[in-house]
Amino acid sequence: WERGGRLRHPWVFFSNGENNEISRMSHVMMSPSRQSNLELAYSLSTYSVIGAFCTEDNVPQCLLHINQELASLGLPVCIEASSPEGANLNAVPVLNAVYELLQIHRRDMCTLEEMEKEQMKKSSSLDLIQMTNSRLKDQLELSIREKSGLYETERQLQLKLKTLQRCLKGEKDEVQKLQSIIASRASQYSHDAKRKEREAAKLKERLSQLLIDRKDKKLAIDVLNNLGRSDGKRSQWRTTKATASHEGEMYKFLLCDYEESQKSLVLENAELKKVLQQMKKEMMHILSPCQPSSRGATADEELAESDEDEKTRDSSRDTLDQSCEHAREQLTNSIRLQWRKLRNHVEKLDNQASQVLHQMESNKDMIPFETHQDEMERMRHEVQQCKEFIHAQQQLLQQQLSTSFDDETAALLYDCYTLEEKERLKEEWRLFEEQKRNFEKERRNFTEAAIRLGREKQAFEEDRAAWFKNHFLNMTPFTNRRRCSSSDGQSSLSIISEPEIRMSVKAHKAKASTYTTFSTPKSSRSTAAPSTTDLYRTLRLIPDCSSSMHSNQVWQESSTNGDEDIRIKSKSRGLHCSDLDIFALGEDDSLT
């Protein structure tokens, strides 16, 4: 019904007889914002409308409509009927239009295909992603299951641990119990043992008592004659004196033993002391000659110390026989001192020896270890560098040699060398691609601009057609009548529309040469023929994203401006008519 509505409008306006207004209004109605709606409606209503789109009756309307449609598609084609009835159509523009449409269709198809491909790709990638997703989900599930399993095992282990701890506790308790049992048993047994022992002792006592009481006759000694003592002495009476003498003897015996052991200890001590003295003497002997030579700076202190030592030694020697303890202390002290010295000396000697050894190793140079290391490192580095250098030289030589008799390798090498160049080319290619893309963008912009231009031109042509009509009407003798009957222009519709169409065709024909001359009033300030670059420059001022919408607005504005302009023009018609005339004539000339 939309299309019907759309189609009804012109009828309403035609009934008013205002041709100019009709055409203007229809253009207003055909604003691009509605285009998509229209197209949708068209596709929807193709089958809803009974009968074909075009019938014998509405050919001009159809034509008009198609023209409008084409114009909206940006095709500057004006299909016009070859006959006023509209039964036959001019083949060329139609074919052109069809061709253009086909082109558009093909392009669209291509785009569609590409889109489909893209979609396929997208869907396949989507599938892939879904698959991955599902796999990941599986993995997640698996890991969750694993986690739960681990949790379970942990729980079990903890349970086990708990039971084991309980067991341990039980065992510990058991052990404690057993230990207490053991302790109690032990005490019991020891008690029993003691009791038994006491009993046994009692029994023994009783037995011995019984034996004594019984006056055992058998218990006897039968000796032929008494023997003398082994030492020949007579036995002594047991007296307190004897007891005391026993004690004394015992102590004497012990004392003897202790004296003996002390003697041996003293002997040992003396031996050890002798050894110590000898050691000390030898140490002094060893140390004294090398003291001044090896110690240098601390020589004075050392000398003082040695003096002290000397003193102590002398004193120790003196007191050796006098006060054992004192002498011993002194001796040990001096020995300790000497020993320390000797140890230091030996350590020093060791160090020296090791140094000497090191020096021997490092070719008798007095180079410290660090510098030696550094030097070594440096030399190693140098050697490495030299090696690299030699290697490079060898390579170069080999390359030279190989290029002389091996083309293939040479090519390979050349390839290697041109790799960089290739890289550079690639870079350039990339730049070029970018430029191309830019260029494409520009072209697109340009196309849009062209479309807009076409529209503007159309508007201008319409203006011109209106002007021509007016002019024509003014020139005709029915000027007054025409003016009167302009309100009821139902019948004169065909007359009005005819030159308009003609003019548009004419304009189309003259497109190549007079493209810019039919510019909208806005852009008409550049009266000198502007080049595409100029156009481009002007268009470039508008941002790309909003260019189409803006241009539409511009177009709308321009169309409304056009209305005003036309009104102004109609007021100052007298001034412009000659110019237009000339222009029209010129056009006619070019046509003929």
Next chain:
Amino acid sequence: MNFSELFKQSNQLCKVSPDGKYLATCVQYRLVVRDVSTLQILHLYTCLDQVSHMEWSSDSLFILCAMYKRGLIQVWSLEQPDWHCKIDEGSIGLVSSRWSPDGRHILNTTEFHLRVTVWSLCTKAVSYMKYPKACQKGIDFSKDGGYMALAERRDCKDYVSIFVCEDWHLLRNFETETQDLSGLEWSPNGCVLAVWDSCLEYKVLLYSLDGRLLSTYSAYEWSLGVKCVSWSPSSQFLAIGSYDEKVRILNHITWGKIAQFEHPASIDNTKAEGNFVLSVPELPHPDEICAPPIQIPVVKPDPDRANPKIGVSVLAFSSDSRYLASRNDNMATAVWVWDMQKMSLEAVLEQTAAVRCFQWDPRHPRLALCTGNSKLYLWSPRGCVSVQVPAEGGFQVQSLSWHCSGDFLILLGKDQLCLCYMDEHALVQDATL
């Protein structure tokens, strides 16, 4: 090496007099005294019953023959063959009898360790020592014969009594810090008395002659402890063999441990500490010397039986205190010889059979040992030798003892004996050591 002909003996009762001149042997109820050099029978005494114990007096003038079953003791004199002495312990019974060091008194231990009776041969006097303890070694005389130590048990406590042997005067009586005293032994110089606890507790106590406690030594707790104790002849060392198969050596100054000898089943170079180890297997090569490592067969003891066969049970110092021989009961086939100067293992004498007896030569560092077969084994630092006893009728050496001069050995079989004279040449060689 020469061997005498075989002589009869019973109960392995065969002893050389302390002066080394006579050899006394018991054959059933007869006592035979021979001249050592000629082996001629000098005296023949007839006892009242089969003799179970025989002992020379210290002056080699009297021989004590004890018949425990009858509770009887007979003493014979070499100088006066007609002289006789008979001691009857009566109904109380007799378990042990010994000479006092002076050779004029006899100490009898009665049944149940009721008492020790001291019989004087000079005065016929009898004295009693009450409460003697029944233990491994309850009585010990000092080497010079001056003192006697007696272990006693009263009121469930251990005491030691020290008597002066001259008149049996009680010199000291003191309580020992033992749970269950097992033995006591005088040091050879007679100044220190070593007392050790029963195997249930590892404890060795050292007392001075006057009863002061000098030192206490315990190697470990909660395990079977001391098995045997032995003084070195120099009194410098006290060797303690224990159930943990180790020998610990204490010194005589601080009474601390100075060495520990282990008895491992396998010996390698490190354990031998550079000394070669001798092995004396009987077959096929008697004098085979094995270099370490060697393996010694070990018999696992039965843990359920009392007195398990494990641990060091025999310790013997050589006369010069230079070497120590030991036997570990669960390695009965081996005798270990330790060097007391280096404090290291000197040799391991391994036999195919269990070692029955070993004894050091009283004069030289020479060890004789027997394993119950017909061979005699000798070890000295120079090497070892095994000698087949050239006697018909399968003479098997069960025990041996050295003559005090070290000139010959008495080899005791089951009911026979023979003398083994050392080679003069070997003696000369040994003398040069």
